[in-house]
Amino acid sequence: MELTDGSRIAVIGGGPAGSFFSYYALEYARRFGLDLELDIFEAKDFTKIGSSGCNHCGGIVSESLVQELAADGLVIPSEIIQRGINTYTMHTEQGKRSIHAPTDEHRIAAVFRGSGPRGCLDKSLKGFDNYLLGLCQEKGAKLIPEKVTLLERTENGVMVGCSKSDMRKYDLVIGAVGLNINALELFKGICPSYSLPEVTRAYISEFIMKPGDIVRSLGSSMHVFLLDLPQITFGALIPKYNYITLVLLGKDIDKDIVQNFINSHQVRSCFPEDFPVKRALPCQCYPYINIKQGNNAYADRVVLIGDSASSKLYKNGIGAAFITAKAAASPAVFEGISKRHFEKYYKPICRDLDSDNWVGKWIFRVTRIIQKSAVLKRGLLYQVGKEQAKEHSTLRMSSALWDTFTGSAGYRNIFRRFLHPGLLFGLIRSTLTSNLSINNRHTHEKQEARQTL
Amino acid sequence: MKSKKLGKLYKDKEIIIKQGEKGSCLYVIQEGMVDVIHETPERETKVAELSESDFFGEMGLFEDDVRSCTVRAAGEVRILTIDKRNFFKSIKRDSSLAYRLLEKMSNRLREANEKINKT
Numbered sequence: 001m002e003l004t005d006g007s008r009i010a011v012i013g014g015g016p017a018g019s020f021f022s023y024y025a026l027e028y029a030r031r032f033g034l035d036l037e038l039d040i041f042e043a044k045d046f047t048k049i050g051s052s053g054c055n056h057c058g059g060i061v062s063e064s065l066v067q068e069l070a071a072d073g074l075v076i077p078s079e080i081i082q083r084g085i086n087t088y089t090m091h092t093e094q095g096k097r098s099i100h101a102p103t104d105e106h107r108i109a110a111v112f113r114g115s116g117p118r119g120c121l122d123k124s125l126k127g128f129d130n131y132l133l134g135l136c137q138e139k140g141a142k143l144i145p146e147k148v149t150l151l152e153r154t155e156n157g158v159m160v161g162c163s164k165s166d167m168r169k170y171d172l173v174i175g176a177v178g179l180n181i182n183a184l185e186l187f188k189g190i191c192p193s194y195s196l197p198e199v200t201r202a203y204i205s206e207f208i209m210k211p212g213d214i215v216r217s218l219g220s221s222m223h224v225f226l227l228d229l230p231q232i233t234f235g236a237l238i239p240k241y242n243y244i245t246l247v248l249l250g251k252d253i254d255k256d257i258v259q260n261f262i263n264s265h266q267v268r269s270c271f272p273e274d275f276p277v278k279r280a281l282p283c284q285c286y287p288y289i290n291i292k293q294g295n296n297a298y299a300d301r302v303v304l305i306g307d308s309a310s311s312k313l314y315k316n317g318i319g320a321a322f323i324t325a326k327a328a329a330s331p332a333v334f335e336g337i338s339k340r341h342f343e344k345y346y347k348p349i350c351r352d353l354d355s356d357n358w359v360g361k362w363i364f365r366v367t368r369i370i371q372k373s374a375v376l377k378r379g380l381l382y383q384v385g386k387e388q389a390k391e392h393s394t395l396r397m398s399s400a401l402w403d404t405f406t407g408s409a410g411y412r413n414i415f416r417r418f419l420h421p422g423l424l425f426g427l428i429r430s431t432l433t434s435n436l437s438i439n440n441r442h443t444h445e446k447q448e449a450r451q452t453l
Numbered sequence: 454m455k456s457k458k459l460g461k462l463y464k465d466k467e468i469i470i471k472q473g474e475k476g477s478c479l480y481v482i483q484e485g486m487v488d489v490i491h492e493t494p495e496r497e498t499k500v501a502e503l504s505e506s507d508f509f510g511e512m513g514l515f516e517d518d519v520r521s522c523t524v525r526a527a528g529e530v531r532i533l534t535i536d537k538r539n540f541f542k543s544i545k546r547d548s549s550l551a552y553r554l555l556e557k558m559s560n561r562l563r564e565a566n567e568k569i570n571k572t
Contacts, residue, residue: 024549031552066459067535068543070481073553075506076459078484084459103534105461241457326547349546408539 001300001338003171005035009332010160010170011141012148012183014042015055015113016318017306018176019132020325026139028333036333038140039170041162043147046130047115054114055129055178056287057317058204058238058247060085060222061109063101063408065319076109079124080131082240083110087221088405090384091266092377093228097384098221099398099405106220108406110240117206117243117283128318148183151190158190158301172337174328175297175304176321179288184308191299197307198292203248203258205284211242213272218244223270224405226371226380231257233364234314236405237270244271249314253286289314293354298342303328310350313360316407320353360411363404363418379431386430396423459483460533463526472523476513477537479554482506485530490523501561502527511554514540 003009009025011018022038029036046053061069061076069076084106088099101107116125137143150161151173161167173190177183184196209217218239225235231250238245248261261267262277271277290311297309305328306321324346331337331345370376384401387393400417403409417423460483463469470476472492482505489501489509500522503509509524514537544550 028549064539064543066533067539068547068550070483070506070533071479071508071535071540071543071550071553073506075481075483078457081457081459083457103461105534106459107533109459323546326549330547330549352546 001341002336003029003034003036003333007034007036007171008169009036009038009172009174010158010168011038011040011174011176012151012160012187013174013176013178013180013306013308014040014044014046014133014136014143015129015176015178015306015321016132017178017308017321017325018042018174019129019136020322021174021176021305021329022136022141023132023139024326024329025333026136026141028329030139032333034333037142038136039142039144039168040133040136041144041146041148041160042133043145045145046113046127046133049114049116049120049123049125050118050283051114051285053127054112054117056204056285057113058236058245059111059113059128059240060238060316060318060407061111061128062316062319063107063406065316065322066107066109068322074135076111076128077131079126080111080128081109082112082243083220083238084108085110085220085222085239087219088402089221089223090381090401090405091223091225091227091270092381093266094374094378095381096266097381097388099384099388099402101402108222110222110238110245112240112243117208119208119283120243122242148186151186153190153301171301172332173302175302175308176306176325177304178307179290184294184304187302187304187308191297191302191304193296193299194304195295197290197294197309197311199288200250200291201252201254201286202250202289203246203253203284203286205246205258207244207246207271207275207277209242209244209271209275213275214239214242214244217270217272222405225261225264225266226367226377227261227264227266228372228374229257229260229264232261233368235261235267237267249289289317293350293357297350298328298339298346300339301337303332303342303346310353310357312353312407313357313411314364315360319407323349323353356410356412359415363411363415366418367404375435376431378434379427382434383426383430394422396420397426458531460531463530463532465526465528467526469524469526469530469532470510470520470522472521473519475518476510476520477517478510479508479514479535479537479540480510480524481508481533481535483531483533486527487530487532488525488527490525491521492523497523508535508554508557511558513537514554 085108111128146162293310297304327349
């Protein structure tokens with residue numbers, strides 16, 4: 001069972017996973033001298049402002065993905081990039097520290113997935129999803145702006161039915177439907193052993209602000225918060241050109257948790273003093289995120305990719321879409337489209353992401369312990385501060401944190417680096433030094449106060 | 454709108470890589486143009502002009518040797534660096550990433566052959 005000249009592929013979903021699959025399947029086919037027909041079914045119009053044109057995501061294209069795309073000749077145009085990020089600023093109740101990119105470069109792209117948040121008056125904004133779809137169309141993909149309502153197996157293909165047009169027959173069907181439960185159930189019908197991913201709710205909102213104010217308050221730095229607040233695993237403010245995106249990840253984020261976070265002194269201090277943070281939320285959503293992979297996301301002539309199959313825990317969802325999309329496109333073009341082919345060539349990549357996420361869960365458990373401990377947070381800040389201030393420092397902690405925050409490296413790689421004896425010894429020493437100096441200062445202050453009395 | 458760009462900005466005539474120096478990164482042009490120059494004690498010869506999405510420095514990925522040419526900004530240019538380690542890790546997972554590199558290197562070899570034949 002393989003693709004031949006004239007074979008037809010249906011890609012259901014035109015987000016990054018669907019687009020990356022389409023782009024690479026057509027590119028591999030070109031290299032292979034194979035003539036394919038590829039249709040992308042996407043009902044959303046990514047040129048629309050607000051929720052109807054958006055796939056609900058913080059909009060970070062990671063350092064590793066920017067590099068891989070560049071190596072493949074895909075330079076993200078500046079009109080798509082809302083801001084180039086070159087530092088991360090880590091906030092805790094005990095203080096903040098900036099971690100700089102390994103080289104003096106803007107290597108992370110902050111983008112909008114759609115064409116701007118609800119209420120946005122700038123009609124010239126261009127989104128990342130639409131840019132990727134455009135690349136696929138340039139390669140020869142056909143966009144069908146319809147919702148798929150039916151998937152049905154036939155003897156030698158899969159029938160795809162839409163709300164407005166006739167059923168079409170395809171040799172291969174790709175599921176890139178994110179975490180849309182109705183669409184995933186459709187795929188379960190033609191892929192019976194597939195089990196759906198586990199999800200939780202995250203929170204994303206956008207604050208409109210003058211570009212100058214954003215530069216003054218956040219700069220080109222992504223601000224991450226290690227605050228001792230319930231249910232929040234990760235909170236971040238992402239500066240864009242004239243918006244700031246707030247992303248909260250954790251367990252079942254709701255309104256109260258969001259307010260709790262926004263009201264914290266550390267978050268408030270990232271905005272200009274007179275900025276009405278509580279009232280300035282024209283666009284907000286509680287999207288689902290993948291916290292446990294779907295299993296057996298393939299069958300004969302069918303494969304699910306991106307969030308529908310495996311993602312990267314809490315980070316770099318677009319990067320995971322890229323990895324799974326290419327991992328499915330390669331066997332589909334070069335090997336075959338039977339269950340056996342996907343099991344042999346696609347499953348190991350998903351399994352690798354899953355086992356990396358398992359380690360990631362442990363990293364986030366340790367992060368939770370640090371979040372709750374003022375003593376450890378002081379130590380962490382002290383160590384990062386020392387590394388960043390010193391020229392030619394080994395930057396062990398800074399680079400491990402950089403990769404944790406940016407999602408640039410795998411969790412296993414990060415975990416190994418966190419276990420480096422030099423890093424652990426440095427953290428213990430920094431924790432002792434920072435906390436002893438605090439105690440000494442407190443004792444000194446108490447003594448001074450007593451003397452004044 | 455500088456904030457909306459990736460990579461590092463080099464000014465006109467600024468040296469990005471210097472012939473004879475060690476280096477192991479690959480560079481991808483995000484915006485602008487560069488001149489690739491071969492230097493001898495007697496003269497400088499421009500061997501190529503590269504523009505957006507072109508890369509240079511690829512020999513540094515494979516050889517533990519010095520840079521064979523100098524690359525200089527021709528006007529303002531933005532360059533993104535790709536680390537050798539990251540690049541090879543990505544290739545280990547996805548070997549097709551090496552395709553474009555091989556394709557370009559093959560093109561450059563063909564162009565070099567044509568130049569030699571002409572002289």
